[in-house]
Amino acid sequence: MDSEREAIRALTGAHDGVYWLESEEAPSFGxxxxxxxxxxxxxxxxxxxxxxxxxxxxxxxxxxxxxxxxxxxxxxxxxxxxxxxxxxxxxxxxxxxxxxxxxxxxxxxxxxxxxxxxxxxxxxxxxxxxxLTLAGSIDVATEAWQLDGLEEYAQKARTFGHETEVLDRQAVQELVHSPRYEGGLLTRNxxxxxxxxxxxxxxxxxxxxxxxxxxxxxxxxxxxxxxxxxxxxxxxxxxxxxxxxxxxxxxxxxxxxxxxxxxIPVYDYVLMTEPLTSAQLDSVGWHGRQGLSDLGNLFHYYRLTNDNRILWGGYDAIYHYGSRMSSAYRLRTRTHLLLARHFFETFPMLEGVRFTHAWGGAIDTxxxxxxxxxxxxxxxxxxxxxxxxxxxxxxxxxxxxxxxxxxxxxxxxxxxxxxxxxxxxxPPEPLRSVVVAMTRRSLMQADANGGRRNFWLRTLDRFGVGFDS
The missing domain is CATH 3.50.50.60 (FAD/NAD(P)-binding domain)
Incomplete structure (x- = not known):
C-alpha cells in the first residue's frame, strides 16, 4: 500500500470541524x-x-x-x-x-x-x-529500543498502585493488531x-x-x-x-x-475516521477498547469512540512565533496528511477507511x-x-x-x-522560537537514533525543562 496516496484519498472530503462539538445535542448556556x-x-x-x-x-x-x-x-x-x-x-x-x-x-x-x-x-x-468508561491504557512500542527499561518502569509503577503488565510482541498483538507493534505496557486502572x-x-x-x-x-x-x-x-x-x-x-x-x-500555545492536531464496520473492527482486534499511545518522544494517541470511530492525534505539535493564536491554525493540511500516513502505516488492514473530521487546537504548554x-x-x-x-x-x-x-x-x-x-x-522571542525548534528537532533525532538524547536534550533534562504537548 502507498501510504502517502492512501492518506490523500482518505482525507478527501474530511470536514474542517471538531467531531465532539458538532453534536446535535449541543446546548447553549446563557x-x-x-x-x-x-x-x-x-x-x-x-x-x-x-x-x-x-x-x-x-x-x-x-x-x-x-x-x-x-x-x-x-x-x-x-x-x-x-x-x-x-x-x-x-x-x-x-x-x-x-x-x-x-x-x-x-x-x-x-x-x-x-x-x-x-x-x-x-x-x-x-x-x-x-x-465515560474506565478502559485502561496501552503504551505501545513501535521500535525495539522503546522496550528498554519497560519492565523496570512497570515494577516501579506497581509500587504506586498501578496495575501494569509488560507485553511482548505476541501479547500486544493479541490485544491490538498492528505490524508496527514490538511490545508495550498495559495499565488497567x-x-x-x-x-x-x-x-x-x-x-x-x-x-x-x-x-x-x-x-x-x-x-x-x-x-x-x-x-x-x-x-x-x-x-x-x-x-x-x-x-x-x-x-x-x-x-x-x-x-x-x-x-x-x-x-506557550502549542497546536495539536487530530483526525477522526468514519465508523468502522464489524469486519474492520475484527481486523484490528482492540476488543478491550483501551486508550493507546506510542512510546516515542513524538507520540501518537488514539482510541475508539462509542460509535466505533478511531480518533488519531498527536505527534506533530506546532508552535507559532510570538505565541500567536489564530483560528486559521486549527487546520494544517501538512500535519493532517502526516497523521493520516502514520495511521495507515499502523493499521494497513484499514485501507479504504476515510476520515470524516480533521481539526486542531491549542494546548497550554x-x-x-x-x-x-x-x-x-x-x-x-x-x-x-x-x-x-x-x-x-x-x-x-x-x-x-x-x-x-x-x-x-x-x-x-x-x-x-x-x-x-x-x-x-x-525565554522571550526570538530565542523562544529557536529553543522550541531545537528541542523538536532533537526529539525527532532521538526517535531516529534508538532514543539517544543529544547534548541539547541532556542539558534541558539537567535543568528540568522541556517542550511537549
Missing part, C-alpha cells in the same frame, strides 16, 4: 453579559477548569453568587477538542513527577487516583451522558475515556442547577483592583465587580501580563509539563495553567486547589511542591 452586577465569584473560562471550579465553589459556598463568563461556547477550546483521555496522573506521568517531586509522589499518585475515581463517581451520580464535549456540557448543566450563572459569548478584556474588589470588564456592554476571581483561560493569553511567559498555580491582588485573583495536554482529569484537582485558596487559611494542598512552585518561564 446570553452574553449585558449589564453590571456585583457578585461573590467570577470565573473566566467555561472549559473543564472553569466548570469544575464553579461546581466546587458553589458546593463549598452555596450562598455565593457565582458567574462564569466565556468568550465562545462552553467547551469550545481545549476542553472540547482533545482526545477524551482522563489520566489519573497529576504530574504528566510518573517519571516526570518522580524527577521533580520524588518525596511527594506517594501522595500525588494517591490524590490522582482519588481524583479519577471522583470524576467517575460525579458523572454517575449526576447521570451525565458522556460515554489509571485511564478513563470520555466524550469531552458531552462532559463539558454535563458539567455546565450541573453548575447551572446549583445556581451558577453562565454567560457565553462574553469576552473578558481586563481585571483590576477597585475598592477592595476586582473589576472584570468585557468586550460586550456588561461588567462585573467581584470579591474573588478565578482565571481558567488555558492557552489563551493570560489577563495577567507577568504570567504569559510561563506557558509549560516547561515542566504539568499544571502550576498562582495568585494576584492579595489573593483575590487565583489561576491555574500549564496542563500540557493532560488536563481533562487534572483540571478537577486544580479546581479543588483554587477553591481552597478562596478562603484566607492554609489549605490541605499548600504543602505540595506541585502547588507551591512554578515552572521555568519560556
Amino acid at each position: 446570553s452574553p453579559l449585558g449589564h453590571h452586577e456585583d457578585v461573590d465569584l467570577v470565573i473566566v473560562g467555561a472549559g473543564f477548569l472553569g466548570l469544575w471550579s464553579a461546581i466546587l465553589a458553589k458546593e463549598r459556598f452555596p450562598e455565593w453568587k457565582v458567574v462564569v463568563v466565556e468568550g465562545g461556547r462552553v467547551g469550545f477550546g481545549a476542553s472540547g477538542r482533545n482526545g477524551g483521555f482522563i489520566d489519573a496522573s497529576l504530574t504528566h506521568g510518573l517519571e516526570n513527577g518522580l524527577g521533580r517531586w520524588p518525596d511527594e509522589m506517594v501522595e500525588l499518585e494517591r490524590l490522582g487516583g482519588e481524583n479519577l475515581d471522583a470524576i467517575a463517581d460525579f458523572v454517575a451520580r449526576h447521570h451525565i451522558d458522556c460515554d 489509571r485511564t478513563a475515556l470520555v466524550n469531552p464535549a458531552k462532559l463539558a456540557w454535563g458539567l455546565a448543566e450541573v453548575a447551572s442547577s446549583l445556581g451558577v450563572r453562565i454567560h457565553e459569548g462574553t469576552s473578558v478584556t481586563g481585571v483590576s483592583s477597585a475598592a477592595g474588589m476586582v473589576d472584570v470588564t468585557t468586550a460586550q456592554s456588561g461588567s462585573l465587580r467581584s470579591a474573588k476571581v478565578i482565571l481558567a483561560t488555558n492557552a489563551f493569553p493570560s489577563l495577567l501580563p507577568g504570567v504569559r511567559n510561563f506557558v 509549560s516547561t515542566r509539563f504539568s499544571m502550576f498555580f498562582g495568585s494576584r491582588h492579595q489573593g483575590k485573583i487565583q489561576y491555574a495553567l500549564g496542563f500540557t495536554g493532560l488536563g481533562v482529569g487534572a483540571t478537577r484537582f486544580a479546581a479543588q486547589v483554587l477553591c481552597a485558596r478562596l478562603e484566607p487559611k492554609e489549605s490541605a494542598f499548600d504543602h505540595l511542591g506541585l502547588v507551591r512552585t512554578k515552572p521555568v518561564p519560556f
Whole structure:
C-alpha cells in the first residue's frame, strides 16, 4: 500500500470541524453579559477548569453568587477538542513527577487516583451522558529500543498502585493488531475515556442547577483592583465587580501580563475516521477498547469512540512565533496528511477507511509539563495553567486547589511542591522560537537514533525543562 496516496484519498472530503462539538445535542448556556452586577465569584473560562471550579465553589459556598463568563461556547477550546483521555496522573506521568517531586509522589499518585475515581463517581451520580468508561491504557512500542527499561518502569509503577503488565510482541498483538507493534505496557486502572464535549456540557448543566450563572459569548478584556474588589470588564456592554476571581483561560493569553511567559500555545492536531464496520473492527482486534499511545518522544494517541470511530492525534505539535493564536491554525493540511500516513502505516488492514473530521487546537504548554498555580491582588485573583495536554482529569484537582485558596487559611494542598512552585518561564522571542525548534528537532533525532538524547536534550533534562504537548 502507498501510504502517502492512501492518506490523500482518505482525507478527501474530511470536514474542517471538531467531531465532539458538532453534536446535535449541543446546548447553549446563557446570553452574553449585558449589564453590571456585583457578585461573590467570577470565573473566566467555561472549559473543564472553569466548570469544575464553579461546581466546587458553589458546593463549598452555596450562598455565593457565582458567574462564569466565556468568550465562545462552553467547551469550545481545549476542553472540547482533545482526545477524551482522563489520566489519573497529576504530574504528566510518573517519571516526570518522580524527577521533580520524588518525596511527594506517594501522595500525588494517591490524590490522582482519588481524583479519577471522583470524576467517575460525579458523572454517575449526576447521570451525565458522556460515554465515560474506565478502559485502561496501552503504551505501545513501535521500535525495539522503546522496550528498554519497560519492565523496570512497570515494577516501579506497581509500587504506586498501578496495575501494569509488560507485553511482548505476541501479547500486544493479541490485544491490538498492528505490524508496527514490538511490545508495550498495559495499565488497567489509571485511564478513563470520555466524550469531552458531552462532559463539558454535563458539567455546565450541573453548575447551572446549583445556581451558577453562565454567560457565553462574553469576552473578558481586563481585571483590576477597585475598592477592595476586582473589576472584570468585557468586550460586550456588561461588567462585573467581584470579591474573588478565578482565571481558567488555558492557552489563551493570560489577563495577567507577568504570567504569559510561563506557558506557550502549542497546536495539536487530530483526525477522526468514519465508523468502522464489524469486519474492520475484527481486523484490528482492540476488543478491550483501551486508550493507546506510542512510546516515542513524538507520540501518537488514539482510541475508539462509542460509535466505533478511531480518533488519531498527536505527534506533530506546532508552535507559532510570538505565541500567536489564530483560528486559521486549527487546520494544517501538512500535519493532517502526516497523521493520516502514520495511521495507515499502523493499521494497513484499514485501507479504504476515510476520515470524516480533521481539526486542531491549542494546548497550554509549560516547561515542566504539568499544571502550576498562582495568585494576584492579595489573593483575590487565583489561576491555574500549564496542563500540557493532560488536563481533562487534572483540571478537577486544580479546581479543588483554587477553591481552597478562596478562603484566607492554609489549605490541605499548600504543602505540595506541585502547588507551591512554578515552572521555568519560556525565554522571550526570538530565542523562544529557536529553543522550541531545537528541542523538536532533537526529539525527532532521538526517535531516529534508538532514543539517544543529544547534548541539547541532556542539558534541558539537567535543568528540568522541556517542550511537549
